[in-house]
Amino acid sequence: MPHTNDLKKKAKFLKYVLGLRPDEFGLVLDKEGYVKIKELLKAVHEENGWRSFRQANINEMMISLPGPLLEISENRIRAKDGQQIPKRVSPENLPKLLFTCIRPKALHAILEKGILPMGRNHVILSSDKNMAKRIGRRIDASPALLTVSVDNAIQQGTLFLQAGENLFLARSIPVDCFTAPPLPKEPRVAKPKEPPKSRKQDRFPGSFFPEMTEQIEVIEPKKMTRKQRREKDIDWKKSRKQTRRR
Known part of the structure; x- marks a missing residue:
């Protein structure tokens, strides 16, 4: 019974x-x-x-309570007797x-295209700044x-409708008919660090420093033939004999 009473209160x-x-x-x-x-x-x-109220609670109301006060059509809901809801009218005093x-x-x-409905049929506006923020926090x-x-919007052809005490509707609002907060600063993108440059040795006039990256040519000694080795041995022996005689 307490649960049923709670459902009745929520339904009302x-x-x-x-x-x-x-x-x-x-x-x-x-x-x-x-x-x-x-x-x-x-x-x-x-x-x-x-x-913590969810759609499951609405479904429970529709099943549990006799003579439900609400009607559901697909993903929409309304009061079963909604003759007293505020109608959309052309406001007398905006x-x-x-x-x-x-x-x-x-x-x-x-800022480029003006205020558009953003998925709705109309732009929803309010004469109450707090109400506008309340509606805005539902999207962000x-x-x-x-x-x-x-006044500026009306001069540019904007038509307003009133939908209750402090809610108003418009198809769109031209660019130069509203003020907005400053654009958020774009975050700075850090430049990639360049690799440190290799220090070059100081060069003085007349000095020469081979580059380490250059290939150094290695000259290998030529191989001697057998005949050349014999001749070299004979020359070496003759030279030795002459040294002894002295």
């Missing part, structure tokens, strides 16, 4: 998130009122006591600044915060 909370105030949790529903289950889980994991976050590694592309642990000038 999800009913509130999906059926009443998805914008309060940084969620934007599609035209049918659905949101991807993984997006819902990322949002509720930010709440106390919900860190704030001067809106905020959105991106992955830091996408900053180079954003340290997101880059962008500040959008609403």
Whole structure:
């Protein structure tokens, strides 16, 4: 029974998130009122006591609780009665600044092409900087915060829709309509160390030092024939006799 009561409480909370105030949790529903289950889980994991909540718990709710408050279609989920969810409307009074976050590694592309939906149907912006950071941390642990000038964007043809109290949508934001943090410095690539140069001996005028790398020609003595050896022996004997006579 305690487990069933816990499931009922969680189901009612999800009913509130999906059926009443998805914008309060940084969620934007599609035209049918659905949101991807993984997006819902990322949002509720930010709440106390919900860190271990998984899709298996949602499936258990659908099976165990009578008259489930939720509906699942493939990888999407919505409140069964979501008539009170905020509709997308053209805002009457837009704030001067809106905020959105991106992955830091996408900053180079954003500065060249503008802010794009990045896998979504719209760019999600917020008038609350903390909410923008909260949504950004779902895609990157340290997101880059962008500040959008609403007036400049409107002058360049950007249309904004409001999806709740502080969430806004746009197809894209032109390049010169927002400010971004400075680009991260590229790490310096260490140059490979050159091998130490061999020290050459000092050379002075008139001196000669053979290079060790040059091959030294070795002159081998010529072999004497037998006749030459006899003649050499005779000459040596004659020379010895003459020395004795003296």
